[in-house]
Amino acid sequence: MIEIRYHDAEGFFMHDVRPVELREAEVRMIDQRQLPEKLVYVDAKDARETAEAIRAMVVRGAPAIALAGAFGFYLEASRHISESADKLEEVLVKAHALLLASRPTAVNLSFALTRMMNTFHTLALREVRVDEIVRGLRAEALALQAEDEVACRQIGEHLLTLYEEGMGVLTHCNTGGLATSRYGTALAGFYLAKERGMALRVYADETRPYLQGSRLTAWELQQAGVDVTVICDNMAAAVMAQGLARAVVVGADRIAANGDTANKIGTMGLAILARHFGIPFYVAAPVSTIDPRTPTGAEIPIETRPEDELTVIRGARIAPVGVAAYNPAFDVTPSDLITAIITEIGIYRAPYAFSH
Numbered sequence: 001m002i003e004i005r006y007h008d009a010e011g012f013f014m015h016d017v018r019p020v021e022l023r024e025a026e027v028r029m030i031d032q033r034q035l036p037e038k039l040v041y042v043d044a045k046d047a048r049e050t051a052e053a054i055r056a057m058v059v060r061g062a063p064a065i066a067l068a069g070a071f072g073f074y075l076e077a078s079r080h081i082s083e084s085a086d087k088l089e090e091v092l093v094k095a096h097a098l099l100l101a102s103r104p105t106a107v108n109l110s111f112a113l114t115r116m117m118n119t120f121h122t123l124a125l126r127e128v129r130v131d132e133i134v135r136g137l138r139a140e141a142l143a144l145q146a147e148d149e150v151a152c153r154q155i156g157e158h159l160l161t162l163y164e165e166g167m168g169v170l171t172h173c174n175t176g177g178l179a180t181s182r183y184g185t186a187l188a189g190f191y192l193a194k195e196r197g198m199a200l201r202v203y204a205d206e207t208r209p210y211l212q213g214s215r216l217t218a219w220e221l222q223q224a225g226v227d228v229t230v231i232c233d234n235m236a237a238a239v240m241a242q243g244l245a246r247a248v249v250v251g252a253d254r255i256a257a258n259g260d261t262a263n264k265i266g267t268m269g270l271a272i273l274a275r276h277f278g279i280p281f282y283v284a285a286p287v288s289t290i291d292p293r294t295p296t297g298a299e300i301p302i303e304t305r306p307e308d309e310l311t312v313i314r315g316a317r318i319a320p321v322g323v324a325a326y327n328p329a330f331d332v333t334p335s336d337l338i339t340a341i342i343t344e345i346g347i348y349r350a351p352y353a354f355s356h
Contacts, residue, residue, distance in 0.1 A: 061179020156188030175251030259335030259352025260297025
């Protein structure tokens with residue numbers, strides 16, 4: 001097992017601390033497995049440790065995973081600054097493959113790593129020194145972070161146009177500052193509403209089996225003073241039937257060209273319920289989540305997680321020893337169940353037809 005260093009964190013405000021941060025010689029990540037009981041950081045110093053942190057769910061959320069991947073890619077380059085450009089390329093090709101394999105469903109990781117590799121090739125073709133290439137890779141990784149922060153705020157601005165004062169909104173999994181560079185995607189509208197004195201009530205379902213909703217979403221919204229109520233996943237229909245939730249907003253890990261959307265397992269069920277109760281179902285994600293090369297949701301690879309994530313909670317077994325468990329991390333919501341897809345550049349409505 002790779003040794004990853006932990007650091008106690010003192011004081012925390014969601015808008016002041018980045019869940020993924022590139023430091024001088026490591027990428028520092030909030031260990032989201034430890035929340036909400038305690039807040040600690042994990043340091044990874046190269047591509048291998050970064051990939052392990054991604055696989056182990058230290059960091060999660062498609063945009064945050066992408067940033068961690070870009071930072072890990074840069075760190076690997078920085079460790080080979082004395083090599084030739086040709087040798088560095090061999091190292092980075094391996095780092096690219098290692099990081100890309102860490103979480104297969106979210107396309108943002110592929111997008112970020114492609115940007116990083118393209119930056120390397122552009123600089124290498126100019127025949128600049130290897131140390132200049134490494135500095136260029138650091139600048140590109142930080143540019144990805146800055147762009148994500150701007151994109152998240154713009155997504156929030158667009159989401160605000162869809163909400164009304166006092167309405168209840170149901171959200172799934174965690175799509176806030178912990179999952180991005182800042183603000184979040186589906187949660188960004190709630191943060192901006194809070195800033196502007198607009199009252200919204202958020203219903204965060206627990207999001208079995210990893211409990212990202214009850215552990216992470218509820219925690220960070222509470223930190224920001226947003227009105228949030230936790231519900232069990234199987235309470236969603238009742239909350240909609242009672243009129244408590246008048247809209248559903250979720251994030252995305254990959255959006256196919258036709259609008260089919262892969263997101264945390266359980267998302268498709270919420271979309272079906274929203275259609276039944278006649279309330280809008282919104283997907284909020286940066287354009288980097290849209291994958292025009294994937295025609296429909298049928299072509300999106302779905303990651304299957306370890307069985308014990310489903311049968312064990314915080315060390316306590318909740319299913320019989322030896323029983324089989326099926327644990328897909330994502331499902332695909334058909335585009336015809338999606339009211340609108342909200343990105344930083346605007347709001348898209350059906351029929352969806354995304355292209356390069």
